Amino acid sequence: MQDKSEKTLEATIARITSSGDGEPEPSRSQTLASAWRDLRYGFSQHELWLQLGWQDIKQRYRRSVLGPLWITIATGVMALALGLLYSVLFKIPVAEFLPHVTVGLIxxxxxxxxxxxxxxxxxxxxGLIKQLPSALSVHVYRLVWKQTLFLAHNMVIWAILMLIFPRPLGWDLALVVPAMALLIVNGVWVSMFFGIVATRYRDFSPLLEALTQLLFYVTPIVWTTETLYEQGGAVSERAAIAKLNPLYHYMEIIRDPLIGKPIEWENWIVVGICTVVGLFLAMLAMRRWRFRVSYWV
Incomplete structure (x- = not known):
């Protein structure tokens, strides 16, 4: 038998399909304005993508006792293992290094x-793209919403660590809210841009997965730039090079207030610039190719 959420989802899809509540015809022109209207119209269909994203999680953990908490448990175990290991290798106190690794992994x-x-x-x-009259951005919002729910689950680990290793957080903690908002906005343009490109060029997806794995090692998640600076010489120069990685700045605008480190506004400036440039690239891709996605899939 279907549960209540599945029936609600089917009713929402049926209502959109029967009413023909699709994207307004004027926005089908290949302009940046029409691409922006797609993003706005998709966001206005929040009832649909909120339900779809929640349904994705329920389907993934159907008949599981702990459900999405398995993601939290897996992340917590990974953070604990890496934090204990690298704190010994780098000779950094566990109370200082474990929160750094944990927030980085989250x-x-x-x-x-x-x-x-x-x-x-x-x-x-x-299937939905070909049968459901909705904005292309609905599917992106669905994905980002699902990832946001996972992120919210994993923040429980940070809360537990703060109880075990208390530290003064101060008013800087309030900056987590705009930092998270920026992260979510970037999640939208990243999913939209890479989604369109990978749909057109199918070899792009496995290449992107390999590059993502590489980015994990060059981003200060299980290591810190402070450790490199302390070693001095050529190693300290590599720390400066590490800051050329945009993901470093994305990590720091959230991690710094969460673990009580001083705020560096340079990180916010870099993230702001990357956000604007990324949204522009995504809108360019939408302007040119979004109406071809239904044929490419």
Missing amino acids: MWGFIAGCIKEGSEVFIANE
Whole structure:
């Protein structure tokens, strides 16, 4: 038997399909304005993508006792193992290093999910794209919403760590809210841009997955730039090079207030610039190719 959420989802899809509540015809022109209207119209269909994203999680953990908590448990175990191991290798106190690794892994789960699943977002939703009259961005919002729910689950680990290793957080903690908002907005453009490109060029998805794995090692998640600076010489120069990685700045705007480190506004400036440039690239891709996605899938 179907549960209540499945019936609600089917009713929502049926209402949109029967009413023909699709994208307005004027927005089908190949302009940046029409691409922006797609993003706005897709967001206005929040009832649909909120239910779809929640249904994705329920389907994934159907008949599981702990459900989505398995993701939290897996992330917590990974953070504990890596934190204990690398704190010994780098000779950093566990109370200082474990929160650094934990928050890094939590953020990385969201980032990697938007990149890797984003490249498959339209291919995975082939049926809905061909049958449901909705904006293309609905499928992107669905994915980002699902990743946001996973992120919220994993933040329980951070809360537990703060109880075990208390530290003064201060008013800087309030910056987590705009930082998370920026991360979610970037998740939207990343999923949209890579989703369109990977749908057109199917070899792009496995290449992107390999590059994502490489990015994990060059981003300060299980290591810190402070450790490199302390070693001095050529190693300290590599720390400066590490800051050329945009993901470093995305990590820091969220991790710094969560673990009580001083805020560096340079990170916010870089993230802001990357967000604007990324949204523009995604809209360019939408302007040119979004009406071809239904044929490519």
